[in-house]
Each structure stands twice: as C-alpha cells, then as structure tokens.
Amino acid sequence: MVAAIFKLTDALDEHSALAISFNHMVEQVMTLNAVFGSLSDPTRRDILRRVSKQNLRVGEIAKHYPLTLAAVAKHIDVLHRAKLIRKSRHGKEQIVSIAPDTLVAASQFLETYQQLWQDRLDSLDTYLQTIKRKE
Amino acid sequence: MEPIKQITLEKTYDASVETVWQAWTDPEMLKQWWGPKNVSIPECEIDPTVGGKFYIVMEAGEAMGDYKGTLWPMQATFTAVEPNAKLSYTAQAWTEGAKEETTIDQTTDITFTEVDGKTTVKVTAAIYKAGPQAGMAAEGMKYGFTEQLDKLESYLATNK
Numbered sequence: 253m254v255a256a257i258f259k260l261t262d263a264l265d266e267h268s269a270l271a272i273s274f275n276h277m278v279e280q281v282m283t284l285n286a287v288f289g290s291l292s293d294p295t296r297r298d299i300l301r302r303v304s305k306q307n308l309r310v311g312e313i314a315k316h317y318p319l320t321l322a323a324v325a326k327h328i329d330v331l332h333r334a335k336l337i338r339k340s341r342h343g344k345e346q347i348v349s350i351a352p353d354t355l356v357a358a359s360q361f362l363e364t365y366q367q368l369w370q371d372r373l374d375s376l377d378t379y380l381q382t383i384k385r386k387e
Numbered sequence: 388m389e390p391i392k393q394i395t396l397e398k399t400y401d402a403s404v405e406t407v408w409q410a411w412t413d414p415e416m417l418k419q420w421w422g423p424k425n426v427s428i429p430e431c432e433i434d435p436t437v438g439g440k441f442y443i444v445m446e447a448g449e450a451m452g453d454y455k456g457t458l459w460p461m462q463a464t465f466t467a468v469e470p471n472a473k474l475s476y477t478a479q480a481w482t483e484g485a486k487e488e489t490t491i492d493q494t495t496d497i498t499f500t501e502v503d504g505k506t507t508v509k510v511t512a513a514i515y516k517a518g519p520q521a522g523m524a525a526e527g528m529k530y531g532f533t534e535q536l537d538k539l540e541s542y543l544a545t546n547k
Contacts, residue, residue: 284391284517284518285391285516285517288391288392288517289391292389292391361517362392362394365392365394365491365512365514366394366396369394369396369510369512370396371423372420372421373396373398373508373510374398375420375421375422375423376398376400376407376410376420376508377398377400378420379410379416379419379420380400380401380402380406380407380410381401382419383406383410384401384402
C-alpha cells in the first residue's frame with residue numbers, strides 16, 4: 253500500500269493520469285478541490301509522503317521543516333480537511349496517519365476524465381468513417 | 388488562476404479539416420458522436436462565434452442501468468473561434484439535479500491541423516474546479532464510455 257501511495261503522489265506531482273485498479277466501494281464523498289488544492293503545496297506533499305511511511309506525531313513531522321509548529325499544524329489541518337490524512341489522539345499526543353482512499357478516488361477521477369476525452373475522440377473517428385462511406 | 392488538472396490528447400483522422408470542423412460545429416453532427424452509444428444527445432445548441440454559446444446535454448440510455456435517464460448538461464461560451472483551425476471555450480458540466488455538488492469548471496482548446504488530407508485534432512482540457520461529487524458523475528460517464536469502447540471494438544471487428 254505504501255508503495256502504491258508513493259506512485260500516486262509522484263504521479264500527481266507530474267500531473268499525469270494513472271492507470272490504477274481501484275475499489276469501487278471507495279467513498280466518493282470528497283472535495284476534489286480540497287484534495288488537489290492540498291497537493292499543490294510541496295510541503296504538504298512532503299508531509300503526506302512521511303505519514304504514508306508511518307504514523308507520526310505532529311512534533312515529529314514539524315522537526316523536518318524550517319517552520320513553526322503552528323505553521324506545520326496548519327498544513328496538517330489542510331490535509332485533514334481534504335480527508336487525505338486522519339488524526340487521532342493518544343493521551344496528549346496527536347497522531348497523524350494517511351487516509352489512502354481519498355488519493356485513490358482523486359486519481360480515479362482524473363483517469364476517468366482523461367478516458368472520457370479519449371473515448372470521445374475515438375467516437376469521432378467512427379463517425380467520420382461512417383459519413384465517408386455514405387459519400 | 389491555475390488549473391487543478393490539465394490533460395492533452397490528440398488524434399489524427401482520415402478526413403479533411405473542413406469535414407472535421409463541421410463535425411465539431413454542426414449540432415446535428417455533434418449529436419452523432421459526442422456521447423457514447425448508450426447515451427443520447429437530446430439537446431445541442433451551438434453558435435461557433437466568440438462569445439457564442441455551446442449547450443449540449445447527454446442522457447443515459449437503457450443500457451446504463453441505474454444511471455438511465457440521468458442528464459449530463461454542459462454549458463459553454465466560446466473564447467476563440469478560428470474556422471478550420473481552432474475552437475476554445477470555457478464550460479461548466481454537471482449532473483442534472485445535483486448541479487452544486489457535481490459541477491466541473493473547465494476550459495477546452497481544440498486545434499485542427501490538416502496534413503496530406505489527414506486532420507489532427509488536439510484537445511487540451513483544463514479543470515479549474517470540481518464539485519465534491521464530481522467524481523461520482525465521472526464514474527457514471529465512465530460506465531457509459533466503457534460500453535462505447537466495447538461497441539467500437541466489435542464495430543471495427545465486423546467492418547474489417
């Protein structure tokens with residue numbers, strides 16, 4: 253799963269569509285804007301990579317960046333609102349973990365959108381062949 | 388404003404640029420190919436001039452099971468029109484009855500280039516905003532388009 257997430261985030265970096273198998277039962281109720289908005293920031297993509305490897309405390313994440321703890325917490329909130337990560341509390345510690353379904357659903361949307369145009373262009377080809385035969 | 392996603396596709400057709408341009412700008416011709424086989428086009432209005440409107444509705448047919456009767460309208464405004472060369476529009480596409488949740492804001496640029504009697508169409512589509520349920524709408528369309536691909540395959544096999 254972690255390898256798959258890396259492929260997903262790398263591919264999103266390159267703005268390419270993905271051919272992935274996906275779970276049809278994936279919950280689709282998500283804000284695509286929030287997902288793509290969150291992923292447009294390199295720090296947030298980096299945070300997502302870190303938590304895709306292992307669950308981390310907010311403090312453990314923050315030490316990797318030249319930012320205040322509050323600033324890192326804001327980035328984490330943005331990822332959380334987009335449902336890309338989950339937050340849980342263990343005593344005083346807040347633990348951040350990845351929520352992979354959202355990334356899967358987002359890449360599924362992009363793949364579908366691209367396929368829609370590909371199929372439309374193929375359909376035009378069939379149509380042009382049909383009118384050519386009539387001429 | 389930066390798009391959240393941009394895709395570029397291109398395909399070359401064994402037809403003159405005039406024919407391909409007509410297929411993209413004549414409402415009766417658009418109805419023949421814009422949607423997949425099990426989707427009909429009940430409405431299509433197009434005014435290919437700068438500032439002109441392009442309104443096209445796809446309706447899911449019998450073969451789409453639970454999606455049957457679902458309407459997917461697209462309302463667009465042309466931003467560039469160069470006959471036999473280029474079409475650009477900004478558009479909103481949505482699932483009827485759930486416009487707020489499913490709307491996709493997009494821009495589309497289509498260029499037409501003829502070389503030796505064959506015409507290459509290049510489509511660049513950029514998404515600027517996608518509603519929270521846009522994924523579901525796209526999933527419905529995907530079902531339709533997959534069916535279309537299967538039909539295209541069998542069509543090509545029987546017309547060799």
